[in-house]
Amino acid sequence: MNSDESSEIKLALTQLNPDEERREQVSQQIQAAQTPELIRSVESSEVIINIDPDELPYEDINYHELINGLKQRYKLRLDTTGLQKILNNTPHSSTIQNLSDDEKAKLSYSVTEKITFREGKFPGLGHDQYTPIYELTFHSQNLAAKVHGRTNIAELLIKEAFELAWDAAGMPRKWENEEVQREVATKSYGTHTKVDLGGNVLRLISPAPRHFLQDNLSANLRLGARMMARSALDGFEPPSDVAGTLSLDELVVRFAILDLKTGRMEAPKVKLTVMARNEMGGGVVDVVSELPFEDHVKLVEGLAIAINQDVP
Structure with a gap:
């Protein structure tokens, strides 16, 4: 690539709107990060971003516009099963079948403090035509997304959904806004992969026991x-x-972590589960962690090395 072509590409990128620029960045990240062969599939990734409630305009949202925007862009559908279960347990059980979707969304937030959307498709990034979206949730104090892909796609979905909500409130606001970023409290991650560690996972238990x-x-x-x-x-x-014979069915490792700066304590875990009978006694296992995808990959690679070391 000559210097003129490079300059043209850089100029084109600077002219992209924020959504396109973010997507281009994530697409490049995915293409640059090779998934190791030991990872058979990425089952799911999720992100939860806790943010000051004042940065989520639920009282001003035009829910009809928001629901249509999410449907048109991601083919997401409003899910009200949780709301209906709660209503079924009330003294005067009622149905929501006759309500419009925007009325259901308002009621869902009023009763459950969250609005959930399911079964969508995020436009293709990297080599994929699209990434299935399992769930997108607007909560009173956070935004959460779970996708059949990497955590950076789930986080990208949250950013775009945040902006759609503000657009539906008639007050467009960008995620990168400094005021918004100051109100972001925490980000939590989770990744679930099916992997082949290359050796009997029973070796994760020390030799003596x-x-x-x-x-x-x-x-x-x-x-x-x-x-x-x-x-x-x-x-x-x-x-x-x-x-x-012995085989490992499930192993859960719980951590107790203290942030020495803030005093905050958390108890994340790593879970390994053999999901099928024909996988017993081998190295094929589902690994679930509370890590971003890139760090989860390092965890899995480390476990594979540990299992395949010569042990008594």
Whole structure:
């Protein structure tokens, strides 16, 4: 690429509106970050951004305009199942079927303090034609998105939805506005992938307890037999002759984290789950973390290295 072509591209990017410029940046990030082969699929990613309630114009929103805007841009549909469940449990149970969508949205926010949209499509970024949107939620104190893709797409969706809400309130406002950014309190992330760690995930358990369980499964303490249902055939005693193997079904690691600057404490977790019977005893596992996608990848790569090290 010569200097003239490069200058033309830079000029074109500066002329993009904020939505297009953000999308271009995220698209470039996705194309630049190669997904390692051990990640079979990205099941979902989610982002929650806590923001001062004054920065969310719920009282001024034209809900008809907001709902139509989300439908036209992302094909999202308003979901009121949570609202209907609450109404079903009230003394004078009522239905919302005869209400318009904008009336349902207003009522949902009044009753549940949130408005939820589901089953949409985010326009294609990177090599994908589109990214499925599982959920977009406007809450009284936060905005949240869950997509079948990376966390940077979920965060991009939140930014665009924030601006659509202000547009629907008749007061256009950009996410990058300094006043808006000052009111953003926290951002939380989550990523769920299916991975192949390349070795038996049972190795995540240290050798001593693993060997103890293996040695006492069918012999010695005969733990396997003693955990089985007892029948009249054995006089309601543990079966006399059993064999078995060990496999990891689910492992949850809980952290207790203290921010030494603010004193804030959180308890995030990492969860590994074998989702199918034919995956038992191998390295294929679903990994769920409270990490942005890029950091989640580093976690998975580290676990794969640890599992495949020579261990007793």
